[in-house]
Amino acid sequence: MLSRTAASLYWLGRYVERADFVARLVEATVRLDALSARPAGEAAWASALAVSETDEAFAATKQSITQAHVARFLTVDASHPGSIVRCLDMARMNAKAVRTALTRDAWTSINRAWLVFSNRSSPGGTVATLNLVEAVKVETLGFEGAVHRMLRNQANAFIRLGQLIERADNTARLLDVKYHLLLPEGEAVGGLVDRDQWTTILQTVSAVTAYRWLYNDGLTPANVIDLLLSRQEMPRSLAGAVEETVEILSLLAKRTGLQGEADRMARMRYARMQKTTSKEVIANGLHQYLKAFNAENALLSGAIARQFRFVA
Numbered sequence: 001m002l003s004r005t006a007a008s009l010y011w012l013g014r015y016v017e018r019a020d021f022v023a024r025l026v027e028a029t030v031r032l033d034a035l036s037a038r039p040a041g042e043a044a045w046a047s048a049l050a051v052s053e054t055d056e057a058f059a060a061t062k063q064s065i066t067q068a069h070v071a072r073f074l075t076v077d078a079s080h081p082g083s084i085v086r087c088l089d090m091a092r093m094n095a096k097a098v099r100t101a102l103t104r105d106a107w108t109s110i111n112r113a114w115l116v117f118s119n120r121s122s123p124g125g126t127v128a129t130l131n132l133v134e135a136v137k138v139e140t141l142g143f144e145g146a147v148h149r150m151l152r153n154q155a156n157a158f159i160r161l162g163q164l165i166e167r168a169d170n171t172a173r174l175l176d177v178k179y180h181l182l183l184p185e186g187e188a189v190g191g192l193v194d195r196d197q198w199t200t201i202l203q204t205v206s207a208v209t210a211y212r213w214l215y216n217d218g219l220t221p222a223n224v225i226d227l228l229l230s231r232q233e234m235p236r237s238l239a240g241a242v243e244e245t246v247e248i249l250s251l252l253a254k255r256t257g258l259q260g261e262a263d264r265m266a267r268m269r270y271a272r273m274q275k276t277t278s279k280e281v282i283a284n285g286l287h288q289y290l291k292a293f294n295a296e297n298a299l300l301s302g303a304i305a306r307q308f309r310f311v312a
Helices: 003-035 042-051 055-059 067-075 084-097 104-116 126-148 154-182 192-204 208-214 221-230 238-256 261-274 278-284 286-307
Strands: none
Touching: 003 042, 003 067, 003 084, 003 104, 003 126, 003 154, 003 192, 042 055, 042 067, 042 154, 055 067, 067 084, 067 126, 084 104, 084 126, 104 126, 126 154, 154 192, 154 221, 154 238, 154 286, 192 208, 192 221, 208 221, 221 238, 221 278, 238 261, 238 286, 261 286, 278 286
């Protein structure tokens, strides 16, 4: 496989995963603002910007932090790379470059997701915003299903590898913003606002039902952190993404003969995570742990690009 083809497949996986995450983030924030015990307002939308790392770009627009402004910024604003429309633009561009490596279902789901945003300048009110992000979620889930039905070849592996690197990054940032930044000053830990915010995090990663299956003592921050940090059976947990990354890199090593720095980094990260409990992470500083995790994740992405000779 050509290195430029591998790079396009990898970034296709990353951009689709990012679009799906931002859609889920917007949906969960709308619901937090509207349905929480006390409307979250500016704090909720500021946290959505922080999680998606678009807070500085939004600040440059000089707009006030409201649902209408932030929802538009994160969905249909093509002026910055963190919006859904830009993610889908980049995903479609990469998909076109590797069209022959994709199944018809995979290409169609990307194209339909992109068409959702054609000639759309604003998501409208709350209902329109929810309808828009739901349409995006449907198509990105369709893409993920199509990928799982593809041949287990190199093309499939590079897409999944991109999804996993992006997924780990998103979950770590989501958890970090909630734990370190989100709870308003003066609000009680374990209070109604705190509970609603932790529930929103579970909704963002589609883990509400999984949480209920795995934990019997109600909603607690420690359990949510444990679920998203250490439970390998949870697809959007850090442990789950880390384990699958090792598996995909091992598969690619067998198929391509290319093995090196990325494999070593992934295996070392997996070995450390297996020896670390969520209680230890919380005791030693969750914020510091997640920052270090994302820094290492970025280094791993760079190592993957070098190992498989992605074209710059």
